[in-house]
Amino acid sequence: HGLDEKNVMRWEAIVKISEETQGGQWYFGQTWYHLLGGRNAFSMLAFIRGETKREVELQDMGFNLIWRRPFTREWLYLSMGPNITWPRRFIEEERELSLGFGLWIEMEFGHWRYR
Numbered sequence: 001h002g003l004d005e006k007n008v009m010r011w012e013a014i015v016k017i018s019e020e021t022q023g024g025q026w027y028f029g030q031t032w033y034h035l036l037g038g039r040n041a042f043s044m045l046a047f048i049r050g051e052t053k054r055e056v057e058l059q060d061m062g063f064n065l066i067w068r069r070p071f072t073r074e075w076l077y078l079s080m081g082p083n084i085t086w087p088r089r090f091i092e093e094e095r096e097l098s099l100g101f102g103l104w105i106e107m108e109f110g111h112w113r114y115r
Helices: none
Strands: 007-017 024-035 041-051 058-071 073-085 098-107
Touching: 058 098
Parallel strands: none
Antiparallel strands: 007 024, 024 041, 041 058, 058 073, 073 098
16 A cells, blocks of 8 residues: 555465465564665564464564665665564463564566656
């Protein structure tokens, strides 16, 4: 959903049922994207994920903050940022804070451009 020229909200819900899962794997997330000057952007994601019919149905929840900037080509971007999660896989585990940091390269496909 476009809020204005520089802000977009995305909601997503995914459910997967297969022979490999105990029940249904599920994921719900909400991301806010904000365009900065010079084709720089950042986003913030809040999410929860789990699987029904498991001893711990809510397996993970957290936040990701991502900063994206152009990298060597107009269609190539360097993305990076911290994430905070609270995973729990087994009933005997306690849910504890887990900190992480991601760094990756993204490619943009298509003929559209940011303003």
